[in-house]
Amino acid sequence: xxxxxxxxxxxxxxxxxxxxxxxxxxxxxxxxxxxxxxxxxxxxxxxxxxxxxxxxxxxxxxxxxxxxxxxxxxxxxxxxxxxxxxxxxxxxxxxxxxxxxxxxxxxxxxxxxxxxxxxxxxxxxxxxxxxxxxxxxxxxxxxxxxxxxxxxxxxxxxxxxxxxxxxxxxxxxxxxxxxxxxxxxxxxxxxxxxxxxxxxxxxxxxxxxxxxxxxxxxxxxxxxxxxxxxxxxxxxxxxxxxxxxxxxxxxxxxxxxx
Amino acid sequence: xxxxxxxxxxxxxxxxxxxxxxxxxxxxxxxxxxxxxxxxxxxxxxxxxxxxxxxxxxxxxxxxxxxxxxxxxxxxxxxxxxxxxxxxxxxxxxxxxxxxxxxxxxxxxxxxxxxxxxxxxxxxxxxxxxxxxxxxxxxxxxxxxxxxxxxxxxxxxxxxxxxxxxxxxxxxxxxxxxxxxxxxxxxxxxxxxxxxxxxxxxxx
Numbered sequence: 001x002x003x004x005x006x007x008x009x010x011x012x013x014x015x016x017x018x019x020x021x022x023x024x025x026x027x028x029x030x031x032x033x034x035x036x037x038x039x040x041x042x043x044x045x046x047x048x049x050x051x052x053x054x055x056x057x058x059x060x061x062x063x064x065x066x067x068x069x070x071x072x073x074x075x076x077x078x079x080x081x082x083x084x085x086x087x088x089x090x091x092x093x094x095x096x097x098x099x100x101x102x103x104x105x106x107x108x109x110x111x112x113x114x115x116x117x118x119x120x121x122x123x124x125x126x127x128x129x130x131x132x133x134x135x136x137x138x139x140x141x142x143x144x145x146x147x148x149x150x151x152x153x154x155x156x157x158x159x160x161x162x163x164x165x166x167x168x169x170x171x172x173x174x175x176x177x178x179x180x181x182x183x184x185x186x187x188x189x190x191x192x193x194x195x196x197x198x199x200x201x202x203x204x205x206x207x208x209x210x211x212x213x214x215x216x217x218x219x220x221x222x223x224x225x226x227x228x229x230x231x232x233x234x235x236x237x238x239x240x241x242x243x244x245x246x247x248x249x250x251x252x253x254x255x256x257x258x
Numbered sequence: 259x260x261x262x263x264x265x266x267x268x269x270x271x272x273x274x275x276x277x278x279x280x281x282x283x284x285x286x287x288x289x290x291x292x293x294x295x296x297x298x299x300x301x302x303x304x305x306x307x308x309x310x311x312x313x314x315x316x317x318x319x320x321x322x323x324x325x326x327x328x329x330x331x332x333x334x335x336x337x338x339x340x341x342x343x344x345x346x347x348x349x350x351x352x353x354x355x356x357x358x359x360x361x362x363x364x365x366x367x368x369x370x371x372x373x374x375x376x377x378x379x380x381x382x383x384x385x386x387x388x389x390x391x392x393x394x395x396x397x398x399x400x401x402x403x404x405x406x407x408x409x410x411x412x413x414x415x416x417x418x419x420x421x422x423x424x425x426x427x428x429x430x431x432x433x434x435x436x437x438x439x440x441x442x443x444x445x446x447x448x449x450x451x452x453x454x455x456x457x458x459x460x461x462x
Contacts, residue, residue, distance in 0.1 A: 191275050194353040200284035230437050234283030241285045
């Protein structure tokens, strides 16, 4: 016979999950019982728009991602969905939230390559900004330095990676693109406007906006995060607009990997 | 003097940031047309609700605003309902910078006005302003109306300003405006200090 405590927990779980959309409810139900209650508790709080949008930018795989606020990064995955908890205090920062991709990658170099394919060099900045390194930190650092050298790396990021476990004997090889051309966006962020391309178009190069944000001085950092997020959001919306209204003359450019 | 389309486009391409007219994201080149720039409804809203604790006192609004307002996010592709006599604060989708030699008037589109939707009662944008524009949206008709983020709700008409003094640039170029809707800052007015001290004439 169930105790009143067990019945109370059962009622509590049913009350919260009952308000969720059916696919999310089913995905929660498929979570391992040992972690299910903790994820149900997290699902009560709404996800911040920046966290949700950046998950869309870095998302890989075929399963939906369900982002929830928490106190630290966490992940649970089953056949229906990927659950990722992010540190809510960083939730308005697009570069910190890009670390969701690193959380998803964990120790899978194929996944890490997918993330690098989407945000390029910003994958390294995201680790420090989101304060998450993960099991592939050593390879990420070594491969970044191999591609771009140490010159672009600032002190805090270098120090952060120096504290991570050493590189494995056979580091994973990652393919990086060109180093982002971020100077114009950096100037715009420091000046205090949303990064943009000529004529008011949204920046086509999201990794460059994220890289610019990484180098903004700390006293401007949180304000700049809001501006950078507005630029990322504008770019995603512009692409969606272009797909939805192909007949309209549009000021935006080609489609990217997002 | 109202700024025409060609001059607006030149201003938007200005190489120096402080001299640039910024309207971003610009989803369609058609938004700059004639002598105005169309702006779209953004995704963030402040909903006004009935307070359980007391009326809004513009002299003391520094605390407790959650009692009569709540924030809501409605993505492009979704819709929200605006009931008769309901006021919500919206925001332009676009972030705007008005250079020092221009000012702008915000004019609601008449096609929305004919449905009863009034937009932007605070219609002037000062030289040097940077940020998204908060829009006061009110349904004056008797029928509820849906609001769709991403739709063009207002126009900015720009005028040349002769000899303006900076309204926003006093902080050494570090000024940055909001990217979401902002509630009234009436309580910040310096006039309140004087009004608090003045005794009604009948009591003197």
